[in-house]
Amino acid sequence: MVSLDFDKTGGLIPAIAQDYATGDVLMLAYMNQKAWEATLNTGQATYYSRSRQKLWIKGESSGHQQRVKEIWIDCDNDTVLLKVEQLGGAACHTGYRSCFFRQVTDGQVRSVGQPVFNPEEVYKK
Amino acid sequence: MVSLDFDKTGGLIPAIAQDYATGDVLMLAYMNQKAWEATLNTGQATYYSRSRQKLWIKGESSGHQQRVKEIWIDCDNDTVLLKVEQLGGAACHTGYRSCFFRQVTDGQVRSVGQPVFNPEEVYKK
Numbered sequence: 603m604v605s606l607d608f609d610k611t612g613g614l615i616p617a618i619a620q621d622y623a624t625g626d627v628l629m630l631a632y633m634n635q636k637a638w639e640a641t642l643n644t645g646q647a648t649y650y651s652r653s654r655q656k657l658w659i660k661g662e663s664s665g666h667q668q669r670v671k672e673i674w675i676d677c678d679n680d681t682v683l684l685k686v687e688q689l690g691g692a693a694c695h696t697g698y699r700s701c702f703f704r705q706v707t708d709g710q711v712r713s714v715g716q717p718v719f720n721p722e723e724v725y726k727k
Numbered sequence: 728m729v730s731l732d733f734d735k736t737g738g739l740i741p742a743i744a745q746d747y748a749t750g751d752v753l754m755l756a757y758m759n760q761k762a763w764e765a766t767l768n769t770g771q772a773t774y775y776s777r778s779r780q781k782l783w784i785k786g787e788s789s790g791h792q793q794r795v796k797e798i799w800i801d802c803d804n805d806t807v808l809l810k811v812e813q814l815g816g817a818a819c820h821t822g823y824r825s826c827f828f829r830q831v832t833d834g835q836v837r838s839v840g841q842p843v844f845n846p847e848e849v850y851k852k
Contacts (some may be wrong), residue, residue, distance in 0.1 A: 603834065604834060604836055618743055618752060626750075627752065630743065630801065673831040673832075675827065676826040677819050677820065677829075678826075681755045681826070701801040701802045702799040702806075704801075705798065706767070710729075
């Protein structure tokens with residue numbers, strides 16, 4: 603098992619998901635040791651949800667899983683970069699392809715592009 | 728000034744630097760409010776160094792600044808994505824182009840590619 607430096611940041615390290623085919627940065631989430639191990643063992647991007655305080659298999663609610671194609675770690679052993687195949691065409695719970703759909707220009711924020719899916723249809727209660 | 732949610736994470740939020748031209752993810756660092764404002768105001772990627780506990784204009788020691796081409800924020804207002812022009816050809820203090828130069832495959836870590844510069848020559852004491 604490849605060891606990451608979870609201690610430096612209180613047990614959670616950031617993980618960037620990047621689209622394997624296009625290079626788009628899709629999202630940033632966090633991993634604890636169990637999420638890291640699950641990602642390595644299953645090939646499915648697995649994070650730790652800070653809001654729900656539990657392991658979070660990406661796409662478990664929406665069906666929009668991330669199949670891990672490549673795993674990279676940084677020079678300090680405290681950040682992960684996953685290159686993934688994003689199922690369902692979108693990573694963001696808002697329905698946008700990437701969580702980074704808002705651009706800051708001249709002090710203003712604007713959304714760029716259109717959602718790929720309707721969250722109300724995907725996240726049925 | 729565009730407001731980010733610094734409170735959620737104790738004053739620091741992660742910032743991803745991505746090469747504007749190639750799409751390579753170069754590094755992840757952290758910003759506090761002052762670093763965010765400095766980045767917006769100067770167009771130079773500015774972070775907060777957790778180890779040195781001070782504002783860190785990227786490249787201030789190495790000369791390898793990052794000129795900010797685009798600024799994106801995520802759906803939760805707690806992560807920044809900078810698309811940058813990386814001066815000097817490398818973002819990592821090890822001399823590699825990206826801090827993510829180590830790939831994890833079958834439980835093994837291996838460095839991929841070659842350093843662009845020699846850190847001993849760039850970081851003269």
